[in-house]
Structures are given as C-alpha cells and as structure tokens.
Amino acid sequence: MNSQLRRAISAALFGSLALGALVGCGEDSKSGADSKTVTLVTHDSFAASKAVLKEFTKETGYKVRVQAGGDAGAAVNQAILSKGHPQGDVFFGVDNTLLSRSLDNDLFTPYTAKGLDKVPAALQLDRAEHRVTPVDFGDICVNYDREYFADKKLAPPRTLEDLTKPAYKNLLVTENAATSSPGLGFLLATAAKYGDDGWKGYWKKLRANGVEVVDGWEQAYYDRFSGSAGGGKGDRPLVVSYASSPPAEVADAKTKPAKAPTGVATGTCFRQVEFAGLLNGAGNAKGGKALLDFLLSKRFQEDVPLNMYVNPAREDAKLPELFTRYGVRIADSATLAPQKIAKNREPWVKTWSSLVL
C-alpha cells in the first residue's frame, strides 16, 4: 500500500512538474514579449541578413523575434485563426492572392509606413486604408532550359499562346493550382489573359498539348524540369517557376557564366506582391510600427533580393548585380484584383482540377 501510494504520488508529482515546467516556459516566452522585443510572424521562407536585423536593433532598441509557421497560405490562415490574440506584432507574407481573405477577417490595423511614397502605386493594393504595406514583389513565369532549345534549334516560347503550339508539345510541367502557389499563380495568369471563361478553353488546349501537373514546386523544378542544375534528370524543358529562378541558378556558381542556364518566357507571368501589416491586438504596437518602417527602409529593401529572391517594393532600392545581370524585368505581368481572386479562387481551382487532372 505504502509503495503504491508513493508511486501514485510520484506519478502525480511528475505530472505537475512537467506541467509546471511548461507553464514556466510559457511565462519565459511571455517575458520575452516585453516592450524591447517585436515579434514578426511570417511564413517559413522568410529570410533576412542577421546584420540587417541587428542594425534595426541598434537604431530602434527593439530586438526582432521571428515566428514562422508553414508555407505562406498556412501562415496567413494561422494568423486568421489567432485573430485578436495574435502570435506577434507584425505579420509579413500575405500576398495579393490571399490579401482579401486577411482584410475581410480584419487582421490588420492601419498604419502608413515611412517610405511608402517610394513604392509604385501599382503595388499599393490597399491604398485607401493602408492596412497592409507592400514589401516585395515577384513574378511567376514559365522558365525554360536554354540548352534544350539551343540543341533543338528551337526558339523558346514567349507567351501563353506559344505554349499551346505543336512545337512545344509535351514540354511543360506545372504545379497543382490547389496546393501550390506557383500553380495557382499560373492559373491566374491565364484567367487574367483569357477572361473569366476563356481560360478554360486555354487549359483544354494546354492539356491537349501535353501539359503535366505535379503537386509541388520542388518536384516540378528538381525532378521534372531538365534545366535545373540541382536535380538535372527531368525531361521537361519548360516549368512554371519564378522570374528570379535564373539568377538563383547562378547565385553560388564560382565562375559566373555569361548567361544563366535557364531563361524566362516573359509573356507568361503573373505578379505576386507580398505585404506586411500591423496585427490587430499587437502587444507591442509601437515596436511593430517601427518594424514596418524598417521593412520599407532602403537598407532592408536592398537586402531582400538575395535573401528571398524577390524584388524590393521601393523603386529607389538598388538591385544586386546578380539580378540586373541574370534576371529579367517583367514589364507586363498579369494581375487580378484581390477581391476578384478571393471571389473566384475556389470555383476556379475546382473547375481547373476537373479540366486538367
């Protein structure tokens, strides 16, 4: 009896100890959320130089704590779920395809960040209320394998129309629009170009021309695309990727080639703009505002391209040589109003799935 009692007590003790430790930890992290720390909630591909974040601390006295959760879509949804009791002060990483969802859910407090006047009006999708601040943009485009087209003496495709031509039969691999953001972006590019109903006809043609769909960007790019230096075993010389993929391909090469091994079909692009905003109910709103200002500062903006492989939102931010030399500026990317995307995203993806898969 005695020993059983002891055992019961020790079990209970263990339990309360474990819980105590947990609560203690919870308190630890709470004390981290004091006025000297500002928490940036973001997706798991957020990246910045440590030196730049240190500079922010030096300038403002705030330390940045980064809290990441899943891919962009999951991170936005997490933020919506914890609305009113947010995980941090600033959210970064909601893009134009998800913007309406976050605005409709009242995720952000309006704030006009310093430096916004240097951001082109076309990127300011919430110009009336300033609930979100554009931080960067990139283009989802069809990439091609230069070597393949040179060997075949075939001109690489330039437009969406080209992709349905017999010369490019069975060459394109794209991502599932239901699960992958480049996949969705490519669908939206066709919807912007061919209209609310016309895009279906386009995809029928694309399907007849042998487009292949895989689930995610990694498989499309590394396993199926013949131009990626990484995987390199694929047999599809066309892939839906980003306009910044060619510079990324040469980023770490010791001897820089004259041209990147991959190119961009400039008439196939959809523009993605990423925003940051002050979270409603932020514990450190003051620090959050300072962080938003910093995200638009020239120092941070010029740090963006080499960390996240996207373009800075500010016009006056200097692009690194890698981008100016190997990247392309896409002049006429397709765009759609965020409200329109929000309204049509689900039915379109459903229709797309039944048409293409």
Add this chain to the structure above:
Amino acid sequence: MVLAGPVEPRENRKTADGHRKADRAAGGGRRALALRLALMAVPLAFFAVFFAYPVAAIVTRGLRVGGQWRFGRITEVVTDQATLDVLWFTCWQAVASTALTLAVALPGAYVFARFDFPGKGLLRAVVTVPFVLPTVVAGSAFLALLGRGGLLDELWGVRLDTSVWAILLAHVFFNYAVVVRTVGGLWAQLDPRQEEAARVLGASRLSAWRRVTLPALAPAVAAAALMVFLFTFTSFGVIQILGGPRYATLEVAIYRETAQLLDLPTAAVLTLVQFAAVAAVLGLHAWTVRRRESALRLVDPGRTARRPNGPAQWALLWGVLAVVALLIVTPLAVLVERSLNGPDGYGFTYYEALRSAADSGGTFFVAPMEAIGNSLRYAAVATVFALAVGGLAAAALTRKAGRLVRGFDALLMLPLGTSAVTVGFGFLIALDEPPLDLRASWFLVPLAQALVGVPFVVRTMLPVLRAVDHRLREAAAVLGASPWRVWREVDLPLVGRAVAVAAGFAFAVSLGEFGATVFIARPDQPTLPVAIARFLGRAGQLTYGQAMALSTILMLVCAGSLLALERIRTDRSGEF
C-alpha cells in the same frame, strides 16, 4: 439434516476460506485499480491537454458557427462524392500497402531476429533511416530509382512513377523498419527451444512454427500491421510526391481544406471521418488481438540468433539482404551520391558550402552543427516525454483490462490517426492563454513530437509486457517484494530491450517529424528537416546540393543515434 452434521464445518471452513480470498481479491482489486489510475493519470493528463483539448478546439471551431452547431455540414460532406472517392482510395491503398509491407518485411524480421551476420546492427539502423527522412527528399530519391531515367527504366524500361505501385513501394520503404523492429524485437526473445521441442514431438517444421511461434508472434505482428496501416492510412508526403495531384488521402484533403482553403467546417468533418475510421481499425485490432496475448518464455535475444545453417537459410538471408539493398539502400545511396556530385565532379563542395553559408549569415541559413544540435535536443526531450508517458500507459495497460482501460488504449493511438495540421492549428487556438500560453515556447516542438512517439512506445512495450509470465510477478510478490520492486526486478529487465526499441522509435520519429514541427518550430532554432525544406524551397544547384548534404547528415545522425541505442541495449542484456 443428519448428513449435514459432519459436512457443515467443512463447508464453513470453505466459505470462510472463500471469504478470505474474496476479501483479498477485493482489496487487491481496489489497490490494483488505484495503482492503475495512478499510472494512467499522467498519460491521461498529457493527452487531455496536448491532444484532446487542441483537437476538440479546432473541430469545434469548424462545426460551431455563431454559437450554433452545424451538424448538417457533416451529412453534406460525408455524402459528397469527392469525399467518398478520397475515403475509398485512402482505405484500399492503406490495406494494400500494409499487406505488401508485411509480406516484404516479415522475412526481414525473422532474419534480423534469428540470424547472426556481420553488420547486422548497422543494417538494422540503416533500414530505420527512411523513417526519419523528409518525404520530399526520400520521395525524390525514390523517383530516381523508379521514375523516368531511373535505374529500373535504364535496365528494363520499367517506370512506376505515375502508378499506384510507386506509392505502395514507397510505403514499404518507409515502414519496413516498423515491422522489423516491432516483430523482430519480440521474435528475438522467443525461446527457439519451444519450437524445437514441438518438432522433437513429431510436428513438422511448418506446423511447429504455426502452432508455437505464430501464436506467440501474433500480437506483435498485429501491432506492426496496425501501425503500418495507420501510417499509410494517413499518408501525406508520399501521396503528394509519387501519386501526383490525382490521388488524395483523407490526410491530404484535411491539409488542403485547413491550410490552403481555410474551410474549417469541411476540415472538421474530414477529421471526424478520419477519427471514425481510425477508431474502427483500433476496435477491430483490439477484438482480434486481445485474447491471443499470453505469457511467453522470453529469453536473451543474444542467445537466440545464430549463423545461418544450410542452403535454405542462407538463401533466405541473401534474399532479405537483396530486398533491403534494392528497396532501401539504393534510394539512400542515390541521396548520398547527389550530395557528393558537385559542380566540379565528386567532392565535398556542398558540405563545405553548408559551413560557409552559415558564416555569411542570413536568417535563412543555419549552420549544420546548429541544426543537428537542435534536432538532437528536441528529439531527446521528446523521447523522454514519450517514454515517460508511453511507459506509464503501457504499465497501466499490462494487467487484464476492463472496457474503460481498453478505451484508454485506443485513445493513445489516436494521434497517429490525426493530421499534423489539425494538431498544429489546434495548438495555436487552444494553447494561447495563460497558464498554457505555449505558442512561442520551444517546448511545443518536443511535445508535438512526443505525441507521435507515445503510440510507438506503447505498442512496442505492450506485447512484451503482456508476454511476461505473471507467475514471475506473483512469485516475487509472495517473496515479499513491493509492486514497485516487482516491476523493477521482474518487468524492467525483461522489457529492457523493448524500452530500447521504443526509445529508438520515439527518437527516430522525433528526428524526422516535420508536419507539426514546421508549424511551431522557432525559425531561429530549425531542426534538420526544417532546414532541409528551406534549402529545397529555392532554385539553384548549390541550394539543392546543400539540401542533399543536409539529408545525408540527417541519415548519419539517425543511423548513429540508433546504433548508440542498440549499444546501450546490448550492454544491458547482461542483466538477464
């Protein structure tokens, strides 16, 4: 009445005796119950706080709109043809995968249990490695074997990458170790002399095996099959990579509805459907297995294994080695090859790049040593949690169980049947207020990992614990040992090996866990799988190579840790 005279005292004596027995039984029953409740308290609290509460919170959020329950949604979703298609595919591929895995891995379990051959420990660690690899990485290595331009394609023109075969084979690849470790662990401790005795008494080799060994193994086989089934039933990455976008399991559907579409009502219904399916399987399992678990003579595994004898045994050994080489070692070798095949030929370019990238220092990059440290630290804490919770639960479940306890048994398995995104989002909305505001705590990672590890601990330890001959415990008790001492002196030495196997599983699961970790891991402390995913998320030869190099490091860390665990086990077996 006359006759009653002399009989009465005897009857009285008998009843008195009976009363004493009943008294003792009742007292023992109460004590046993108290003990069991005490043992169950911690696991119950753990599951209530870190599983039931968060999952209930997220499901409720989906089904309750504006203070009103929307149960109509359930019928809507459940009768939707799309849901039925998903459910059908989920079920049949899981059944097929489980059958195939058992068929391929049971001979392996036998070979690992009964034969002695050089490099056995290393090989046992190697077959567990797929278990921890991020599916993106392993899937892509698997494609290199089965896909276009792959090994089979070049040799025989066979390509399986768009067929269901690729999914099934990948499931075998990932779950081989579950069978080898769970079944092999017990098999190695079965006394071969029992089978020999049966043969001496005239039974044929087959019937001796069927009557002696098979019944003894059945619970372990069932436990392994159950785990493989749960894993393949909730398969996520494998389906996405090898099945292409046409195939979806319930798990994939839940992920899409939750993380991509934020359609919480549909996700909640699908989660409930998955729960129901898993509960049905668990019920079936309990029904078929319960009665067959019996006390066995367990012996030191070191004494049961011997060198293969005769052509048949050698053929079996080589057959199993060939399967392991083709199905498991080759895809892993492809990864190693890729990590070494740099821009200027073979070399350590990518490994060096990992080091220098960390020095140049964006928040994107993480020093490999740091990621290894994070991974090992998280996994160690998670293993301790899983062993403590799972061990207490297994101890509570050892003795004959009533309905309540059986329900508890099933409850412990549920995390395996619950999608990571449900748990992750559940944590987010449930554990967000003091005193349990854990959203930013590093503790969440090992906790989430332990949730997945506990079922392994319970399932691995339970067959062995139940197999311990109860008379040993009784004998010890009669000799005056306290229950604690009985447990320490009788159960613990006998289950030492099971504890090591369970720890190995929990550790491996934690090392490789990605789904929940990625939601809650702090980006300044990424684990190896999270770091690998970061590298894979961007174009470029060097980043791809670094992802492969990190994957190779993850393999080595895993294999090394498991070897170390095996070593501990071998040292301990001297206590027998």
